[in-house]
Amino acid sequence: MIHLVDIVLSLVLLSILLSFGSSRLPVLIRVIGFQGVVVSSVPLFMGHDLSAFGIAFSLATLSIRGIIIPLSIYLAIKKVAIRQEVEPIYGHHASMLAWLGLIVAAAFISGKFNLPAINNHPLLMPTAIALLAGGMFLLMGHRNAIAMVLGYIMMENGIYLVGTTFSTSTRHIVEFGILLDVLAGVMIMAVILQNIKQQFDDVDTSLLRTLKE
Amino acid sequence: MVEIVFLIPFLTGIVAFFLPRTSGRVLLVLTGAAHLVLSLILWTGWPEPVFPAYFAVTPEGLLSLIVISLLFFLISIYTTAYLKKSDIRSENIFTGSMLLFLSTMTMVTLSDHIMVMWIAIEATTLASAPLIFTHRSAASLEATWKYVLVCSVGIALALLGSVLITLAMDIGGVDVPVSFSALTTAARQLDPLWLKAGFVFILVGYGTKMGLAPMHTWLPDAHGEAPSPASALLSGVLLNCAYLGIFKTHKIMVAAGLESFSGTILMVFGLMSILAAATFILKQTEYKRLLAYSSIENMGIIAFGTGIGGLGAYGAMLCLIHHSLIKSSLFLTSGNILLGFGSRLIEDTGSLVRRMPRTFVAFFCGFVGISGLPPFGIFIGEMLIIMGAFRNGHYVGAAIFILSLCVIFAGFANHALKISFEGYRTTVQMEESASMVWPQYVLLLTSLLLCFWIPDIFSRTITQAVTAGGGVF
């Protein structure tokens, strides 16, 4: 099983790379959706508790993360037909290098902690950290509001990974609550995106700098 | 049946979305009243919640709860009058999200499970976002965008922090429910390193929500753009909720004997917030932003006091309560001013004393109270904090604290005097309806009363909360 988990995790890492590399919004969204699916399937492969209850929850999570959230964003874009290109503030190559640096740093940091969980899933901690940092990277690296939302989702994925894999004691219902929150958050963001589009007919956040001292 | 306290507003909120204007307003006030009654009942006999794993009645929670429901009741009354005057499209959304906001905040005060707490706080963000966006202007849109995104990111970090704390449990090898109360009792066995990490993430996360510098950046925009009742709720109680999260975590740290660690961090952030507030208060041009920054300042004061512990913690608790009362009254008053002068800029206002005498009284009393002068409660709170700081030998901290307070006072007084007395081009009186003034009066009077006399049960609750948070007498 362990190998399986590691393969899955490496898929996640790959998705991060893709997200950095992709220059078109729909692609980016798909990548995030894929990432969501993979991440939420991790617990299944780890096989914490394979009770029907747990599996049901995992599946629900998977559907929300993998389908509903990306879909909502996608619809938001569709409603407001906008430029499909997204340019990172710092071009592609820089992003690639950033990704490599990210992986290395993540591995290094996670090597510092001595955790029981890590011993049987060497890739897990680095992946989580990479997801977090990657999300941050997307958030700060893009002027495009949608890309920033996607970055937020990526962060959430990372945290979810950390949470679900480590703590046995958190209840599913709680996770589900969290998930609902995230969902609602993304929904609201989508609404705001539409409004931004109507206001400025663009989603470039550099337009949103009027409120300052 | 503790949960009912937040279930009722939840349901009514859902209902309110589909109601016409008038009945929506009525529902708002009714819910506020019902909520107040319920929380008072909750106060007298502490009943057991249905899901003890997730919810519990804690002293600090009760404190915030009572403040919240009182404030909400008064604000709802003000709101009805405010809505009559102001031009707000889609009013049902406004009232609905007000109620949802209330329910989520109540949930925060009652939640005991770490994750549930997180859920509730994130929910407050989501529920309050429509409130900020009420005016549908570009500026309000931007404010909402920043608010949602910055807070979500911050709170995501808080989630990570909560996860890390559970991790600390795993490593510490304790198997108790992941609730603050249980953790506080078992704090000693938790793994200190991960606990610290968890605290840090939670502090930054909820600190973002609470408005501690440098994560405070969303706050002035949101408070400035939201309609006044909403801003009153935001800075009056929302910040308290965020603080509650930090405070409970701090309790764990104290129980784990790490209060020097968490205390230092809290003090540093507190001072940073006060300094940041001073920076922007001095030359502020909009009075609502001014009030927002003053909220940041007060949150800084509270964090500082909590970090000090001892007397300071007690002072912080007092400041927390009184700040809610006074600041919300100030925001409501600012609503009157906005309606009267039709501008957010300070230089467009003036000679409030002649044009709206009753509003002036509320405004100036609020100013006096917020800048830490008697006979309002923040005075005693700040004094205790300073004394506590000296008592525990934080000379430098106290020095910075005092100096920046002086600067802030100078700046705030300057603006307040401008608004109240500066050039009266026209001395026509503006009409101010009673229901838009006496909520503020009630709030201020409450603060005044609490400065002199605190009911026994109340003070006992405060003391319990404080002693749990490392306060000693």
Next chain:
Amino acid sequence: MIVSVILWFLAILLAPFFAAVILKVKAFFGGKKGPPLLIHYYTMIKLFQKGSVYSTSSTFIFKLGPVVSLCTAAMALMFLPVAGYRPLLSFHGDVIFILYLLGLGRFFTIAAAMDTASPFEGMGAAREAYFSIICEATFFMILILFFKLTGSLSLADYLSGSGPLGLWQTAGSPLLFVIIAFFIVLLSENSRVPVDDPATHLELTMIHEVMVLDHSGPDFGFIELGAYCKLFFYSAIVSRLLAPLNPGNPVLTGCLFIAALLVVYAAVGVTESVMARYKMDKVPKFILTSFVLAFFATVITLEFLK
């Protein structure tokens, strides 16, 4: 007691006479014969016989002024040990009392001057007020010195009996500075040349004289008498310091005292004859020199007491 009362009356009576000495000396320097020594008595009698003219803008202050200034001067004389005999009154700190009493007199003179709404009198008043500030500083400087020497704060202890002698023995040569300082104070307080020229005809340059321009008749007489008493007071102090020793029998003492007094008055006369009055802006510097002298004397004495 009786003696001191008599002496006090004598002092008041003789004050005008001594003032006339100054005129004599000046006349001598001018190569003239000069007025008789009793000139002031004649003028005063004349004044007392006259009536008065009051300015329409004046009030009761104007009438009160002369009375107060006379009374303060006469009162000051009560504390003065004439010819080294115990004065009528004397208590710890009476010097300060006297100084402030004279201050009271000054206040009323100025008030009376301001009362007339005359620009020149106001000008004079301003100068009077200004210069006296520095004089007081000097006086107190000297007081500090004397207190260090005698440990007392009353004129009687300084000047009566063997007081001055004691001062000379303890302080020695620095006392000369003190005497000069005192002399300068005397000149400025009594508005003599080079601070002020009572004999000039141009109101612009006057200080004391211009302030009493509008007084006439008995009021003016009072003022004159007060001025003489004040002059006598200061010069008596100086003379006691000049001739410290007091031989046993009263006659000798009296003669010595009178001789010393004459010397002082003559000195004033000489100064007036050989000097012209300073420009108004130089006057403060002149008076400051007295302060400096006193300070100097104090410092030296204390150094060499240690």
Next chain:
Amino acid sequence: MLLNRNFTLMKSVGALSIAAGCLLGLYYAGLQLTLPVSARASFDYLHHFTIAFQIDALSAFFLVLIFGISLLAAIYSFHYMHQTEKSLATAVNYLFFSLLVASMAMVVAAANVITFMFSWEIMSLSSFFLVIHNYKKEENRKAGYLYFVFSHVGAMFILTAFGIMYFYTGSFDFGETAALTNTAKILVFVFAFIGFGSKAGVFPFHVWLPHAHPAAPSHISALMSGIMIKTGIYGILRIYALLNFHTPVFGEIVLITGMVSGILGVVYALGQHDLKRLLAYSSVENIGIILIGIGIGMIGVSSGKPMMALFGFTGGMLHLLNHAIFKSLLFMGAGMVHHKTGTLTIDALGGLLKKMKITGSTFLIGSLAISGLPPFNGFVSEFLIYLGGFEGTGLDRMAFISILLAIISLAIIGGLALACFTKVFGVVFQGEARSGAAENVDEKGLTMLIPLLALAGACVLIGVFPRAFVLMAIHGVSGIGIGFEPALLEPFIRLTGNITMASAIFFAFILAALAVRILLYRGKTITRSGTWGCGFTKPTVKMQYTGASYSASVLAFFSTVAPLREDHTGVEGCFPGHSSYRSKVNDVAELHMNAVIVHPVLALFAKLRWIQHGDIHLYIGYILLAIIVLLFFILGCIYDVRG
């Protein structure tokens, strides 16, 4: 208190209630003053703290002061607050008036930190409202703001001092300070001195004072200048008594600041053109004198000279009382002038004495007293201070020099005060009216005249029969806790006796001289004519000597500390047209406060404003930054633990 329907009724109720309260307070305070033991009362507060009051001799002395002056001020206010159209404002004014009196009483009676700070802030707050009573004037608003900020900052300093004390004692009560180290004691004293000094108007913390006092209504100015600033002195004395630590440092600090504020205060006063501003500055001067007295006392205590200490403290205390009396007298007189003429510009007034006999003569008495001339009360206290100083000349180098300077500066202050008040009296009340405003005035308003007469009477009374009051002051001093045996009282008895005798003789003289004068004038022709114009044929009132020119020469002497800014269009041509002259004395403290404190702070914070940059990426960056820094902090902790 806020019944403003019927104006007169409201006024009378307000004035009467305050007056009644004051009378009651006065009675008890007097009782307290005679009682040897100190009363104490305390209440439970917020379940953890107590509000405690304690009245010892010191407090009682101040209480007598407070209630006495407030009583008169209340009476005075009845006719002074005459604007019927502003009845609401007047009602508010009365409200805060009573609040101010109450809080001042609480301040001097407070027995622990919380109580003290509470009453202190209430006092500042209510007096602030009184200052901006007439908020329509630009400068009044500025004054109010300045005062507000100053008092708050001062309070913060005081709080700091208490905080340092609390660090050692761990108790809010006044009293046990034995735990403090010497350096801590000095630190506490310095902070407290700055705090209280800013309230008392000590140079250079006096900046607010000349702005705020003229802004308030006159009876309030009397109250503030007469007693409110004395609470600062009270605080200094109280702290000194608490610390009970006799180092010469305290004495030197107090003495030197006293000298500086004394001289500069009166110099600036001489330069003012506004009557009430002038009086305000002269308050700074008198505070200086009081501090000189106290400083001499402190040095006396520290150098083991009980006589000197007693003289110094008693002189200070007595001067405190005297200043309260004659300063409120002068302010009320100024209020009368303003009430009738509508202006306070000195050079626009003149010749008021003819029309306002009572006001004029009481003002004259006040000026005589404030110039420290016998036989009025000002002299007695300065006399005592002098004696204390002379007692101190026996000390060694450092102390001796400072004492010497103190005596000299006292002398100079006396002279300058005389110049200053001859100017005021001469220009305002004498001569001819310089403007239409002062032409036709009367003096009505009985309740405004009663306090004037009462205060003037007090001036003479204390001046002639000082014994009882000196003993009272000594009793107050005994509250400071410096031990002295009753044998030391004997010289006071003697002195006061002497003063009484001397002044009696003096009055006898005056009467005699007057009698002689009447004798001489019997049956003589007394004619009235215009003033001798020295050759000018048509003297006009414009030709009178103005206050500005009166003080010009003295100011020139002090030009280094009192820079004089003057601008005038000179006289040109043979037939000059209009020519104007305007001069203003700048306050060095004010100038430097702006240059050294205010501008740098503003600049610094202006630099930091980019933080709120408006770019959301930056905001998220802040969050990330915070996290990273804190994580490093944790790692740092770990390494600390390890290494």
